[in-house]
Structures are given as structure tokens and as C-alpha cells.
Amino acid sequence: MQHVIVGAGPAGVVAAETLRKFDPEAGITIIGDEPEPPYSRMAIPYYLIDNIEESGSYLRDPEKHFKAQNIEVVQQRVDKIDAKAKKLSIADGSSREYDKLLIATGSHPISPPIPGLDLPQVHSCWTLEDARNIIKLARSGSNVVLIGAGFIGCIILEALVKRGMHLAVVEMGNRMVPRMLDEKAGGLLETWCKNQGIDVHTSCSVDGIEAAADDLVEVSLSDDSKLSAALVITATGVKANMDLVEGNDINTDQGILVNRRMQTSNPDIYAAGDVAQGVDFSTGNFEVQAIQPTATDHGRIAALNMVGKDDEHHGTLNMNILDTVGLVSCSFGLWMGVDGGDSAELYNADEFQYINLQFDGDHLVGASSVGKTQHVGVLRGLIESKIHLGEWKNRLMQDPTAIMEAYVACTQELSYS
Amino acid sequence: MQKSLNIDPGKCTGCLQCEMACSYEHTGTFNPSRSYIKVFTFHHEGRFAPYTCTQCDEAWCMRACPVDAISVDLTTGAKVISDDKCVGCKVCTIACPFGTVNYSQATGKVVKCDLCGGDPQCAAACPTDAITYVDADWTGYDRMLASAAKSLPSAEATA
DSSP: OEEEEEOOSHHHHHHHHHHHHHOTTSEEEEEEOSSSSSBOGGGHHHHHTTSSOGGGGBSSOTTTHHHHTTOEEEEOOEEEEETTTTEEEETTSOEEEOSEEEEOOOEEEOOOSOTTTTSTTEEEOOSHHHHHHHHHHOOTTOEEEEEOOSHHHHHHHHHHHHTTOEEEEEOSSSSSSTTTSOHHHHHHHHHHHHHTTOEEEOSOOEEEEEEOSTTOEEEEETTSOEEEESEEEEOOOEEEOOGGGTTSOOOBSSSEEOOTTSBOSSTTEEEOGGGEEEEBTTTOSEEOOOOHHHHHHHHHHHHHHHTTOOOOOOOBOOEEEEEETTEEEEEEESTTOOTTOOEEEEEEGGGTEEEEEEEETTEEEEEEEESOOSSTHHHHHHHHTTOOOTHHHHHHHHOTTTHHHHHHHHHSOOOOO | OOEEEEEOGGGOOOOOHHHHHHHHHHHSSOOGGGOSSEEEEETTTTEEEEEOOOOOSSOHHHHHOTTSOEEEOTTTOOEEEOTTTOOOOOHHHHHOTTSOOEEETTTTEEEOOOGGGGOOHHHHHOTTSSEEEEETTOHHHHHHHHHHHHHOHHHHHTO
8 A cells, every 4th residue: 555645744744644553564655845854834933033943843853753654755846646547747757656645735825916025025934945034134123014914924923023123014904813813802912012012004905015225125005104124024824735636626625625534526535734625613614724733633534544444524623822922812613603602701901811702502612812821722622522511601601711610510520429 | 550640529628739749840839820730629519620631642732733842751651741842832732622731931831741750749749639640540540531532522533
């Protein structure tokens, strides 16, 4: 049995390890087109502040791990899939056959339609190569404009501030991280950032970027302000890397459509991670989540099915956690609530504290918080286990911070006779 | 035989000596807010419940970690954080559905129960045997794991 995985990110690596665990004899190959050993984009913000070396972003010890697991890692670009012949064409002219194929090619940053994005001062922040380019231009005391205050924009904010740069953020939505936080939570983030001296422009877009003197650029905003910058970073979202499946009669939408076994419309081809559009736990709809925990869950489920274990996934829960210059925020599932459902919240703007719980009947279906770092994972537990909260729902309506108590009381036997 | 923490909330008096011992072992200070085991208080029921990581087989934290900073201590079975590798991204803190991996603002890393390398100080400090360190197949632990597994559909799917 020959398993081939295209893509060397978290989904691909976890899939390879899971395949090995359940099929000691199989041939397992990961093919990735970036020049570095398999690494994690999640670690890039910490590389930007010199907290780690490049090697600190590696998913596994590149010298030992893959050899020990008998997983072949190939640095090459796959040009084409021939699904009929079950064969891949590689950029160096060679080809490879597979029995089962996993596409874990991830996503790429989208470029907003803004004139001037091709200037050398403008970069996305997605790959280690992007990070190296940013470090070259991120000089202390100079100005940087960040286009997009989504998840990725917000996790690199801190790195730019810590490098001593003067930062302006431009977000088209009416608040920061609009796809992860509600208006109150997003508002807290905005106030927090402004208090740190960051120039935040919400409900605002960039009209254009033009070259200026001294290797600087001028960024024109829709609110008529003009910002001078040594560096412009675009973080306006990502899009699935689906080119590979073209011409193979594989169903796609926003990503490659997969069933609960992570199988595409071709039974020998699976997809996982940012490229895959799989079942969302909360809605039952097929969605591209493009988050780290989903990538690793996808990788594992795909691998289990590739080795013949019939494992249907109950859907991945959309969730995120974000540290924005020291203010931690997170959200889970249907944080925006459901029709007819109750909600509970605690909001203390002076202390930058917020927790919001969303119920459907006596189940928790979504949650978000700001300024809370303890026991936040239990929000996932409460949502994904669909625990009937019973009387604990009323207690949470009174005190939405009592999430651990609710979980412990609902899952452990407290009273011993 | 691997051992596990066994927690019997019925025996807990809420004295918090486990939290003191845990924080001292891991941070050198008597500071319950930095303890990796936490005693929850239930006023309505007049009960206390110590709670910490069960070192679950699924190891959601370990799988979600993007930089390989969580590994299994082969002697104790504990999932252990490497401070050298942890970058503080907090993904494990939302991946763990039990809420037992937490971010420490003091260190900029995540923290969790490591069974103190096989000599858990919470169990040693507990005056009422509400926390004991026993053979892993002890029935109480099975019950705890079963309730955890029951609560998470995908935990049993691949167990």
C-alpha cells in the first residue's frame, strides 16, 4: 500500500503519523513544495519577535522524527494529479503512483484589489519566507500599515509592536476580528490596541499604495487619511489551494468538498486542513474553517479512513484563540447565537473582561471571551459533548464564568451516598 | 503498572492544600492561582471537587500543538509541556475539552499537570485521601475516564 500526502503542514504530518500508527508496513510519502522542513505557520509571530529560531517553527524534529517513523519527506512541487492512472506528475519531471492520496495543500493569502500591492514594501505574512522579508523591513521606529485585522493580522500585531514599529491597522469590517468576535469583544480589542498607541481604522479600506521618497510608500485610506510606511502587510484572508484537482472531476466549492470520512468525490483521494471543505460540527454545513485544530483533526480522520477504519467525523468545531498585544480572546462554535436561544454575558469594559455564552435549549452551542486564559477549553467540551446543562443552565445565566463548575458538576458524580 | 491520579470529590474538604503543594512544586511559591490542580466549590451541594488533567489517551492538546512542545513521559504516561519548545500560542488551551491546559501570563507558556514526574505533590499533601495516586486500572479512574469519553463522541470513536 502506497500512501502519498501532498502538503507538509500540520494536516499532512498528523495524517502521516496516524497512517504509520495503524499501518506499519505501508509506504508513506509527504510531498511539500516549501524549501524548509515541515513547519507551522502558527509559530511565525514568535519567530518575528526573535522568541524562536526558524527551527522553533518546525512541526517535528526534521533530523530524526520522519526517519524514525519511516515517513519519506520530499521537497518538490506536484504539478498534476491523474486520478484515472492514480499518478502524480512532479515538477522535476518524475512521477509517482499512489494507492491512496491525501491532498493537504493548505491555503494562500488572498490579495485584495488594491493598486500598488506589487511594491517591494508590501508583503503578506504567511510563509517563513514572508517572515524573513518582513524582518528585513521591520526596523524599530519606522511605520508599518497592516491591512486586515482578522485572526492573522491580530496575532502579528504584537510582533510588530515589539519590534518597535509604529503601527496602523486598517479593517474593512466595523470592528476588529469581525469573523471571530462580536461588537463588544471586538470593541474591547480596539480600545486595548489604541491604548497601546496603535492607530486603528475600522470600517475603512485601502484605496491605493504609492511609492514615495526614501524607500517609503504612501497608503491612501477610504477615510481620506494618508499614511507613510516603510512596510505594508496584507492579512485579508486566505483561499484554499485547489489548483491540483483541476481536470479530475473532483467536487469543489470554497475548498475541496469532503464527506465525514474526509473523502473527496473520488474514493481514493482524500483532503484535509485548510484546503478541505468538511462538515462543521455546529451547523452541519460544509465549511472551510482554516484553523490549526481542524487541520490536525482532519489529518487524523483522513488517515484512519485511508487505512480502512470506517471512522465518520461528527464535524469539526470552529474555534480560535488570539493574543493581541497581551489581551487574550477566544470564540467557539455559534458564538453569534441561534434563533430563539438564550444568552448570558458578563461585560466589564474597564477591566477588559468579557464572556458571552449562547444556548440552544439547555445546550451550550457557542461562546466567546476576552481577558480570560483559565479553563477556556472547557467551552469546547461543553459545546462538543452536547451536555444537557439542566439546572446548571440557570446558574450559568446568573454567572457565565462558572463554566468549569458546570462541566465538572455535569460530568462527575459529586454526591456520594 | 502505570499509575493515575484518582479523585474522590466526596472526600474533599476544600482545604486547598493540593493547590498549595502543586504551585510550590511547579513555581516555588505558595500561590493557588498558579496551581495546575483546581478545587471547585459547589455551594448548593455543599461539595468540593478537585479537578486536573486525566492524561487522556486522545491527548487533544498534544495533537493540536503546532510545534511539538507536548510529549508523553513514557514512565508516567503524563503529557508534558517542554518550556523550551512552547511558543505560547495557546492552541492547546482551546483544543483540550476538559479545560485543564492553561496559559500562564507569568511565564508566557502553557502549563498543565505533569504528575510531578511520578510523585504527585497534590496527592501527597491531601489529608483526606480525596486525591490518591493509584494503579491505572483502579475502578474510580475508569469511571472518570468513562464519563469523559461519554461526553465526547469522537473520543470513543477511535479509542
